[in-house]
Amino acid sequence: MQLVRRGEAEAFEVVYERHSSAAFSLAYRMCGSRAAAEDVVQEAFLSLWRSGARYDRARGSVRTWVLGIVHNRAIDGLRRSVVHDRRRASDEGIEERFEARERTEVEVARLDEADEIRQALLNLPVEQSHVIELAYFGGFTQTEIASMLETPIGTVKGRMRLGLEKMRAQLGGLREVMA
Amino acid sequence: MTAQTCPRLDDAGSYLLRAMPDGEWEHYAEHLTSCGVCSAKIAELGVVSDALLNAVPQLNAPPEIRDRVMSVVRAESELLRAAGATADRPAEPAPRRFRLPDLRPWPAAVLATSLLALGIGGGALLVGGGDGDHETRTIACASAPGGASCEMQVAGDSAKLVLAGLQAPPEGRIYQIWVDRGEGRPPEPTEALFSVRKGRATVEVPGDLTGVKQVLVTHEPLGGSESPTRPPVIAAQMA
Numbered sequence: 137m138q139l140v141r142r143g144e145a146e147a148f149e150v151v152y153e154r155h156s157s158a159a160f161s162l163a164y165r166m167c168g169s170r171a172a173a174e175d176v177v178q179e180a181f182l183s184l185w186r187s188g189a190r191y192d193r194a195r196g197s198v199r200t201w202v203l204g205i206v207h208n209r210a211i212d213g214l215r216r217s218v219v220h221d222r223r224r225a226s227d228e229g230i231e232e233r234f235e236a237r238e239r240t241e242v243e244v245a246r247l248d249e250a251d252e253i254r255q256a257l258l259n260l261p262v263e264q265s266h267v268i269e270l271a272y273f274g275g276f277t278q279t280e281i282a283s284m285l286e287t288p289i290g291t292v293k294g295r296m297r298l299g300l301e302k303m304r305a306q307l308g309g310l311r312e313v314m315a
Numbered sequence: 316m317t318a319q320t321c322p323r324l325d326d327a328g329s330y331l332l333r334a335m336p337d338g339e340w341e342h343y344a345e346h347l348t349s350c351g352v353c354s355a356k357i358a359e360l361g362v363v364s365d366a367l368l369n370a371v372p373q374l375n376a377p378p379e380i381r382d383r384v385m386s387v388v389r390a391e392s393e394l395l396r397a398a399g400a401t402a403d404r405p406a407e408p409a410p411r412r413f414r415l416p417d418l419r420p421w422p423a424a425v426l427a428t429s430l431l432a433l434g435i436g437g438g439a440l441l442v443g444g445g446d447g448d449h450e451t452r453t454i455a456c457a458s459a460p461g462g463a464s465c466e467m468q469v470a471g472d473s474a475k476l477v478l479a480g481l482q483a484p485p486e487g488r489i490y491q492i493w494v495d496r497g498e499g500r501p502p503e504p505t506e507a508l509f510s511v512r513k514g515r516a517t518v519e520v521p522g523d524l525t526g527v528k529q530v531l532v533t534h535e536p537l538g539g540s541e542s543p544t545r546p547p548v549i550a551a552q553m554a
Contacts, residue, residue, distance in 0.1 A: 296328030
């Protein structure tokens with residue numbers, strides 16, 4: 137990352153190669169279309185190229201930093217779009233065409249970890265997993281979720297916190313696969 | 316608020332999941348700077364929200380994104396290099412960082428029309444000199460935008476354009492140098508992409524200049540082009 141800070145394109149290319157598929161996967165999960173996901177990933181990587189100096193190693197891995205930017209960009213994009221016109225309009229067949237192959241031990245470890253996290257999410261009471269998914273992957277605000285579910289906003293907030301606490305308990309030994 | 320609880324503790328989940336509307340999110344972030352209970356909860360649950368970033372089916376990124384991103388990154392990297400301490404001094408010859416293969420032809424008629432529109436005539440030899448190894452010739456550019464001065468300094472097998480009073484390229488575009496070897500062949504792209512600083516730029520013409528008849532400058536999309544997308548704004552004849 138020091139080389140990226142100095143504006144070295146080759147160093148940035150390494151970061152791109154290492155994290156672009158995870159970034160695209162997250163963006164596609166959130167946006168639901170290939171075109172929108174491509175825009176998000178492109179914006180996100182150019183943003184982090186131009187703000188490489190803001191990466192703080194003490195606050196997490198490069199991967200988390202990259203995916204955090206993608207997540208923020210996707211949410212911004214979703215909230216700019218027509219409210220509630222965010223139903224997942226999945227590009228038919230894209231999962232098959234772009235399905236990632238397992239290549240390295242690190243990638244395998246990450247896939248295992250991702251499976252574990254997804255399972256922890258599935259193990260939650262449905263009302264808790266639902267609000268987490270709507271917020272984190274759907275980009276909906278707590279107010280919108282309360283309205284959609286016809287539930288008091290305080291209840292929505294409580295479900296989010298409780299859901300995360302239960303996941304934390306399930307994933308007790310969770311440790312990020314660094315790279 | 317006591318050491319064990321805070322009325323805003325339930326906001327921790329909403330904050331981490333970014334479910335708070337803008338404004339409220341920043342307000343809670345400010346609250347975290349003074350509330351140990353909430354900040355401890357954020358630290359505890361932040362691991363989960365970070366992990367969720369990876370908890371999606373993994374796909375391969377389409378290669379087109381890489382091409383688009385890296386073309387911008389390379390162009391901006393060159394600009395960063397040029398904007399450093401040596402921005403107003405001649406650029407060092409740079410290793411080729413990218414190739415622009417498979418040239419599409421630039422119709423000679425378009426080139427001729429463009430150069431005529433610029434009122435291009437022959438360049439004038441202004442100064443002859445030398446540094447002992449190579450004679451340096453300074454040639455006035457045959458054409459340049461109004462208000463700009465342009466000359467090309469040629470020494471041995473290297474050349475550089477020295478520009479002043481040149482406007483920055485339009486937003487989202489960058490100047491690119493081309494070499495024209497004549498004989499009906501299309502201009503060849505070079506890796507020399509540049510902008511100007513206070514209207515000034517000194518740019519080495521990279522590559523083998525053997526047989527080059529003239530050096531051209533167009534403004535192109537960031538990352539450069541394989542063939543010119545705009546008529547030249549500058550033309551400098553080698554002889």
